[in-house]
Amino acid sequence: AAGVIQSPRHLIKEKRETATLKCYPIPRHDTVYWYQQGPGQDPQFLISFYEKMQSDKGSIPDRFSAQQFSDYHSELNMSSLELGDSALYFCASSRLEAETQYFGPGTRLLVL
Amino acid sequence: SQQGEEDPQALSIQEGENATMNCSYKTSINNLQWYRQNSGRGLVHLILIRSNEREKHSGRLRVTLDTSKKSSSLLITASRAADTASYFCATAPLRFGMRFGAGTRLTVKP
Numbered sequence: 001a002a003g004v005i006q007s008p009r010h011l012i013k014e015k016r017e018t019a020t021l022k023c024y025p026i027p028r029h030d031t032v033y034w035y036q037q038g039p040g041q042d043p044q045f046l047i048s049f050y051e052k053m054q055s056d057k058g059s060i061p062d063r064f065s066a067q068q069f070s071d072y073h074s075e076l077n078m079s080s081l082e083l084g085d086s087a088l089y090f091c092a093s094s095r096l097e098a099e100t101q102y103f104g105p106g107t108r109l110l111v112l
Numbered sequence: 113s114q115q116g117e118e119d120p121q122a123l124s125i126q127e128g129e130n131a132t133m134n135c136s137y138k139t140s141i142n143n144l145q146w147y148r149q150n151s152g153r154g155l156v157h158l159i160l161i162r163s164n165e166r167e168k169h170s171g172r173l174r175v176t177l178d179t180s181k182k183s184s185s186l187l188i189t190a191s192r193a194a195d196t197a198s199y200f201c202a203t204a205p206l207r208f209g210m211r212f213g214a215g216t217r218l219t220v221k222p
Contacts, residue, residue, distance in 0.1 A: 031207045042200060043155065045209030056208040090154060094207070099143050101210060103155040 002026055004104030006091050012110045013081050021076040021107045025093030031055065032074040033101055034066055035090040043090060049074060081111045118201060124219040131188045133216040135201035136181075142205060144177060144184050149198045149215070158186075158199075191220045 005024040013019050025032050034046040036059075045058035049068035060066075063081075068074045072093075078085060088108050092101040119134040137144065143162045147155040161168045161177045161184065168175045174187040188195055198217045202210035 033209050035209070042212045042214050043210075045211060048207065048209050050207045058209050058211075088152070092155075099204070100145065100157055100160055101204075102157060103147075105154045108152075 004091055004093050004102055006089075006104040006107050008107060009105065010108050010110075012112065014112055015081060015083060017081050017111075019078045019081060019109060021078070021089055021091075021109075023074045023076070023091030023093075023104060025072050025074070025091075026095070026102055029093035029095045029102075030072060031094045032068055032072065033092040033094075034060075034074070034076050035092065035103075037088040037090065037106075038084075039087070046076070078109075083111050085109060086111045118199070118213045118216040120216060121214060122217045122219075124221065125191060127191060127193055127220055127222050129191055129220075131191050131195070131218055131220070133186045133199050133218070135184045135186070135213060137184075137201070137203055138182065141179070141203045144175075144201055144203050145210070146173075146175060146184075146186050147200045147202060147212075149200065151197075155200070188218075191218075193220050193222045196220045 007022045031050045033048040035043040037043045046060040047066050048056045052068045063079050066076045088106045090106045092103045094101045145160045146158040149155045159170045161175050172189045177184045198215040200212045200215040202212045204210040
């Protein structure tokens, strides 16, 4: 079965640079979620989109923004990167009227 | 926000033994979900239990939910070395982000 696709899988950036992470949800899933997981920490919810509209907002820094496109894929844009942004970034998707969120393999971001 | 808190934080058992992990949450819920995460990998959905359910089984997994105590437990029977992972409980309304607890790190020794 098709799963959530995230790209890139690994990314190395310098401080103050920008990064864009992409997420392709499972086909026919209409909701996308972004999570951040620092080393040794639990996943923290950042933001979610349903039918291209923001549906929920968590602890997303103002330096980050995200959107969902007409084909339901989503992009997380991160600017003015800081060392503390080094983490695993997960995308998850769910389909209409279903609570279960299915996670992608994650993007490992390292900020030097 | 609703957040699950796992107990214990770490658990080490021998292969073949049962492992029990507990989770507590703070607010009313529609459902509670359990996820597994192998080190540095993605989260894998294990089981979802709805607020009107008290117990649910899936293979070697048994989940209970006590809404009066705002707690849930995950039992893994006849554990295997491949069960070594971190286990999280999480809650979220439909289309809302999930709030995870600290997780239980389970080690199953061969």
